[in-house]
Amino acid sequence: MKILVQREDFDPGAEITALARDAAVGAVASFVGLVRDENDGAHVGAMTLEHYPGMTEKAIGAIVEEAKRRWEVRGCTVIHRVGQLKPGDRIVLVAVASGHRHDAFAACEFIMDYLKTRAPFWKKEQTAEGERWVEARASDDVAAARWQEAARKAG
Amino acid sequence: MTARVRILYFASVREKVGRDAEEIELPDGVGTLAALRAHLAGRGGAWAEALAGERALRAAVNQEMAAPTAAVRPGDEVAFFPPVTGG
Numbered sequence: 001m002k003i004l005v006q007r008e009d010f011d012p013g014a015e016i017t018a019l020a021r022d023a024a025v026g027a028v029a030s031f032v033g034l035v036r037d038e039n040d041g042a043h044v045g046a047m048t049l050e051h052y053p054g055m056t057e058k059a060i061g062a063i064v065e066e067a068k069r070r071w072e073v074r075g076c077t078v079i080h081r082v083g084q085l086k087p088g089d090r091i092v093l094v095a096v097a098s099g100h101r102h103d104a105f106a107a108c109e110f111i112m113d114y115l116k117t118r119a120p121f122w123k124k125e126q127t128a129e130g131e132r133w134v135e136a137r138a139s140d141d142v143a144a145a146r147w148q149e150a151a152r153k154a155g
Numbered sequence: 156m157t158a159r160v161r162i163l164y165f166a167s168v169r170e171k172v173g174r175d176a177e178e179i180e181l182p183d184g185v186g187t188l189a190a191l192r193a194h195l196a197g198r199g200g201a202w203a204e205a206l207a208g209e210r211a212l213r214a215a216v217n218q219e220m221a222a223p224t225a226a227v228r229p230g231d232e233v234a235f236f237p238p239v240t241g242g
Contacts, residue, residue: 052218122239133237136240
């Protein structure tokens with residue numbers, strides 16, 4: 001499992017290739033999050049990402065461990081950038097390698113949904129009207145909560 | 156073991172209170188996150204504004220997300236911050 005919090009950009013293709021080296025891997029699902037140039041009706045010129053060093057890596061590690069308990073995960077890479085980013089820049093990569101696609105898709109989405117609500121990152125946008133902290137979205141809590149619902153149903 | 160706790164502030168909370176970290180003696184009777192938050196808000200001014208009870212804040216004890224009822228003990232690292240917005 002590879003978890004990195006860094007200022008530098010990353011190469012999604014290289015990360016996916018690295019995960020695919022295990023011959024038992026039949027599927028790699030990946031998600032790349034990007035900075036948009038618009039949010040809540042305002043043009044976003046740049047964004048600064050702050051985090052809680054130490055806790056961030058632990059929190060992501062705990063999320064990945066939870067994913068491994070739920071699905072067959074043979075390899076996983078999570079890279080999240082911090083510092084100043086511009087529209088079009090990559091923010092986050094989640095890539096999961098499994099034997100089959102269902103586990104890879106599900107674990108990738110689960111990790112992303114949990115990261116959104118549990119990993120200590122905060123975005124501040126620079127817009128024409130000035131700087132503003134991005135507000136947490138209720139829809140992200142709903143997205144994370146449905147995995148708990150799924151776990152309850154699975155019993 | 157020190158009788159002090161280290162407190163970290165992040166994002167909008169850090170900006171409001173004007174500092175990113177401090178160490179304080181844990182006052183008598185302050186044994187939970189909620190009690191520590193109320194104690195800090197009791198400083199008034201920006202502290203009251205940043206940490207007042209009606210604000211949706213999250214907190215961590217020793218780098219794990221924790222509920223308001225979570226215990227805070229001497230030597231702990233506590234953090235207060237707004238709901239997270241990464242990803």
